Amino acid sequence: MSKTxxxxxxxxxxxLEAIEAFYAYxxxxxxxxxxxxxxxxxxxxxxxxxxxxxxxxxxxxxxRDSAKTATPRELQDRLRKLMxxx
Amino acid sequence: xxEQEDVKIFFSRQIEENMDSLYGTALRLAGSxxxxxxxxxxxVSKAWSAIGTLQDRERFRPxxxxxxxxxxxxxYRKQSVRPSESSYEEGNDEALAQLLNEQPDExxxxxxxxxxxxxxxVLGEAIMAAMDTLPKALRTTILLINVEGLTYDEAAExxxxxxxxxxxxxxxxxxxxQKTLWQQARDAGLxxxxxxxxx
Numbered sequence: 438m439s440k441t442x443x444x445x446x447x448x449x450x451x452x453l454e455a456i457e458a459f460y461a462y463x464x465x466x467x468x469x470x471x472x473x474x475x476x477x478x479x480x481x482x483x484x485x486x487x488x489x490x491x492x493x494x495x496x497x498x499x500x501r502d503s504a505k506t507a508t509p510r511e512l513q514d515r516l517r518k519l520m521x522x523x
Numbered sequence: 524x525x526e527q528e529d530v531k532i533f534f535s536r537q538i539e540e541n542m543d544s545l546y547g548t549a550l551r552l553a554g555s556x557x558x559x560x561x562x563x564x565x566x567v568s569k570a571w572s573a574i575g576t577l578q579d580r581e582r583f584r585p586x587x588x589x590x591x592x593x594x595x596x597x598x599y600r601k602q603s604v605r606p607s608e609s610s611y612e613e614g615n616d617e618a619l620a621q622l623l624n625e626q627p628d629e630x631x632x633x634x635x636x637x638x639x640x641x642x643x644x645v646l647g648e649a650i651m652a653a654m655d656t657l658p659k660a661l662r663t664t665i666l667l668i669n670v671e672g673l674t675y676d677e678a679a680e681x682x683x684x685x686x687x688x689x690x691x692x693x694x695x696x697x698x699x700x701q702k703t704l705w706q707q708a709r710d711a712g713l714x715x716x717x718x719x720x721x722x
Contacts, residue, residue: 457694459694460690460693460694460697461675461690461693464668464669464675464693465674466674466675466690492701493697493701496650496697496700496701496704497669499647499650500650500654500665500669500670501669501670502647503647503648503650503651504547504551504651504654504666504670505543505547505670506543506546506547506550507543507546508542508543508545508546509546509556509560511560512542512546512560512563512564513542515560515564516538516542516563516564516567519564519567519568520531520534520535520538520567520571523531523534523571
């Protein structure tokens with residue numbers, strides 16, 4: 438884990454800073470272009486962090502798929518009846 | 524069409540479109556189907572009563588989730604604490620990245636080689652069981668963002684906390700979730716990958 442200036446133009450932010458930015462990046466919440474570029478630069482050069490981010494992507498997909506729940510018919514009817522009374 | 528009719532049509536449409544999201548979130552909060560149904564119904568009633576406070580229709584989802592969450596806190600939280608649920612206090616998480624970075628070698632090896640076999644073998648139920656062990660604040664934050672697709676700002680509005688708290692909860696919650704799943708993988712006898720992690 439090192440923090441160096443790359444021959445390219447982005448500073449290597451190091452694993453600790455990359456981990457700090459992990460979820461914000463994956464959730465599309467990292468909005469500073471320089472921060473995004475530095476994060477992506479690190480991902481392109483650090484196999485460990487890249488693998489972590491890939492694992493996180495997979496897990497996010499799994500969470501999304503697993504947590505989706507259909508509303509029971511009884512509740513659907515109950516809510517529609519309720520809204521009819523408004 | 525009167526303004527009242529317009530508001531009612533808007534409200535009904537929003538509830539129809541978000542019904543599964545509201546029920547799914549209520550289910551993970553309340554823990555039982557019956558309680559979740561009551562929680563959603565009560566939230567919808569309260570939302571209609573308070574519809575005049577919704578200033579921006581584009582913000583209906585965070586506004587509605589906030590009402591759902593408040594209803595839960597008011598009426599259901601005490602009776603729904605699960606035995607496996609860990610406690611949680613909002614706090615400084617400066618050491619979190621360091622903690623992740625100092626995971627044992629075995630953990631790093633697994634991280635560096637995310638086993639497709641592991642993810643394929645972890646059933647949705649197991650993931651949700653792991654989610655249920657998270658403190659409610661962390662679980663709810665992950666659900667709103669990763670499942671319901673709220674932005675951090677919207678989740679902050681829904682849960683009435685600063686955006687920085689949402690960011691912190693995501694890091695903390697996802698880290699704890701990873702550790703729980705990793706423990707499950709080890710308990711299930713899944714092997715680690717053969718090579719060492721490295722930069």
